[in-house]
Amino acid sequence: MSPRSKVTRTDDTETQIKSSQETKSSDTEADTPSSGSSRPFPDPSRLFVADGGTLNTERKLQGSHAPRIRPPIPITPQVRAASRAHIVDSSPDELDMLAPARPATLRMRRKDHKTASVPPMPAISLALRAVYIGEWYAENPALELVCFSRHLSLMLGTTEQIKIAMRDVVNWMIGGESHHLFILVLKQTSTRIFSRLIPERNQTEGSLQICFLVNNDNAAQLAQWDALLRRVRSKDVRPAQLLTEAGTSSLLSSLQQSATHPILSLTAKGTTPMDSNNLLTGRSQSEESKPIQNSSNLQINAPTITELASPAAESSDASSNDECDTPRRSSRNRNETQGSNQPIFRYPDSGPFAVTILRSDLHRLDPEEFLNDTIIEFGLKYLCERIRERDPHLANQMHLFNSFFFEKMSEFRDRSKSYGQVRKWTKGVDIFSKKYVVVPINQHLHWYLAIIVNPAAILQERDQADIVRRSSRNSSDFRSAVNDANRTTPPKEIAQRPSGPTKITAGENRKDPPTEPESAYVLLLDSLGGTHGAVKTVLRDYLRFEAKDKHHVPPETDLKKLGDPIGVDVHVASQPNFCDCGLYLLHNFQCFFSDPQIYLHAALSQRRSAFSPDNVWRAGDMSQYRKDWQDLLNRLSASWRNPSDTNKT
C-alpha cells in the first residue's frame, strides 16, 4: 500500500468529535464550559487578525531597549504575518461591537506616522506590550485592567492611566500573576472579546469580576456571560464573580476611595518616564476626549514604525477588504512555516519518544527570543545524558518530567482529577525510588524549575505532633522551612565548598540530632525569584496521590497524614533581562546536578544577606549560554541525517 493512501486514511478516518468542539459558530458559546466549546477562536488566523496592529512595533522596541522593558509576548509567524497585514482592525464582526460608553480618553497620534499610507487609528494604538510599565506595575497589584468593548484601560483605582485598543491585546497576563481583571460589561458587549482573555492556566492571585454597568435583561447574553464565568472558574482559582448593576456601582465607588497612587510612570522606547499628569487622568478630563497633548513623550521609535507601516500599507493597499487579504496572508504564512517545520535533528537519535528539533525551534535560541518546551526538553535530556556519562549512579537517581506535567497536574482545582491525567505518566517508573524528581514549569510565559528531593520521605505517615508542628509552621512558611531544613541536615559539606560565600548563619537549630530521617523537599529555582507555595502544594498532592495509586502506602491511608515536603524558594541567580528564564532553568539544572549534595545544602542554608547567589549559582558565565546552546544545536544538526530523506533517496 502506498504511503499516500495511508495519509488519506489517517486524515479522514478520525473523527467523531465529542462535545461541541466546533466553536466557529461561537454564538453557541453559552454552552456549558465543560462541554469543551472552549477554544474561543479555533482558527488562529482569525484570532490574529483581531490582534493586528502594532505587534512588530513593540517587538522592536523591546529588542533594542535594555533589560528593563517587559518582553513581548513571543511573536509567532502567524502573528507576524497578521501584524504586517493590518493596522486597522478589519474584523468588525468580532470587535466593533459598540462604541465605548465613555469617549476615548487618551488619544495618541503616532509621530512620524505615514498617515497617507496607513489609515488613522481610531483610538489609542499603543500595543500593550510596547508599554513599559516597569517594576512599578509588579509592585502595585492594585492596578486594574478594565476591559471595555473595544479597548482595555489600565486603571489605578478609578484613574484611567492608559487605554489600549482591544485588537492590540493578545494576552492579558501583563502583570504576572497578581493583578485583578475587571470586565465592565456594556449592554451589548460580547463575551467573545473576552473569552480569549481567559488565562490558559491557573491564576492564583488577584480576582476577576465581571461587572454589569447597566442591568441586562437579555437572557441569552446573561447565559453567555455565565458560561464564560464558569469557564474561568474551571481554569482559574482566583475568585471570579458576576456583579449586577448595583454591585458594580458600589465596587466602583469603593475603588474610587481606595485609589491612592496618582502617578503611573509610563515609558516607551527612548523616552524619559512620564507621569500620569501628562497623560489624561481622571474621569472628568476623560470626558473631554481630547488628544493627548504631549504625545511626543510617548513616541514610538520612528524607524520601527516605518518598518511596520510599510508592509502594512502594502497589504492594505492591495486589499482594502478582508476577503482579499486573508488568502494573501495565509499563503505567506504557509511559506514561512514550511521551512521552519523542517526537522533539523532528533534527540536521542534513535528510540521512541525522541525530541524532534525543528528549524523554528532553533530560532527560539536567537537573541532575546523565548525558549519553548521543545528546547527545554531537549536541553534537560541532553544535560541528563551528560550526567549519565559522568555519574551513572546519579543519573539513575533522577527522574525528569516534561514541562507539560505541571501544566496537567495544576489544571483542575480538584487535584484528584488533575492527578487522573498524569496517573499513567510514570508507567514503568517508581519515582519514590528516585532521589531527585525534576519538574520544569512553564507558567505565564515564564520558565522555572522545581526539583523534588527525597520524594520517598513523604511515605512516612506523620504523627500528630508533627502535623501540629508543621501546621504552625505554615504560617511563616518559607523562613521556618529553611530553619527546619537547617535542622535536619548537617551543613558540613557546604562549608567545604571552596568558593562558597555561603555561610551558615548561626545555626540556631543545630542542637537537633542530625539523625532525623531525611525530609522531602521541593526546591524551586526561579530566576525571577518570587515564592511558589502553590507549586509545592501541587507537587505534594501529586506525590501523595502517586503514593496511593502505585500502592506505596496501604489503600486505607489518609493522604493528609502523609508527609509534607518542605518547599524552598531557592535564591538562585536572577536573570538580568526578561527573555532568558529558559536558559536559567537549564543553567540551574546543570549547576544543581553538577553536585546535588552541595547545591542542596546551599539551597537549604540560604540567607539573602549571607551569600550572593551569583557566586553559588555561577551566573557570571551566562552571557554566552544562549549562544552555546545554539552552537550545540547547530552541531548536532550538521551531523544528523534525516532518516526520511535517506529513505527517499
Next chain:
Amino acid sequence: MADEATVPKPEAAEQLNIKVKDADGNEVFFKVKRTTKLSKLKRAYAERMGKPENSVRFIFDGQRIGDDDTADSLDMNDQDEIDAMIEQLGGW
C-alpha cells in the same frame, strides 16, 4: 515505505482507535494503523483544529511522541489516549 507491506502479523492490519484530547477537554478520535507514523496523526489533528503543526505536541503516557514513533513502537492499545498540548513559551 515498506514498513506497512512487510508486516506479516495479523494484528499489523489491525486498526486502533486513538483518542486525542486537548487541554480544553475536546476529544477527537482517530483510527490509525499500528504502523502509521503518529506524526501523520499529529498533522491531521493540527489541520483539523486549525493550529500550526509545529505548535502541537502529542504526549503519550507523559512522554512526547517522536516523529518516527508509531502505535506499535510505543506499544499502544486500542482506546489509548494521547494528550495534545500546545507549545509552551517562556522568557520572563
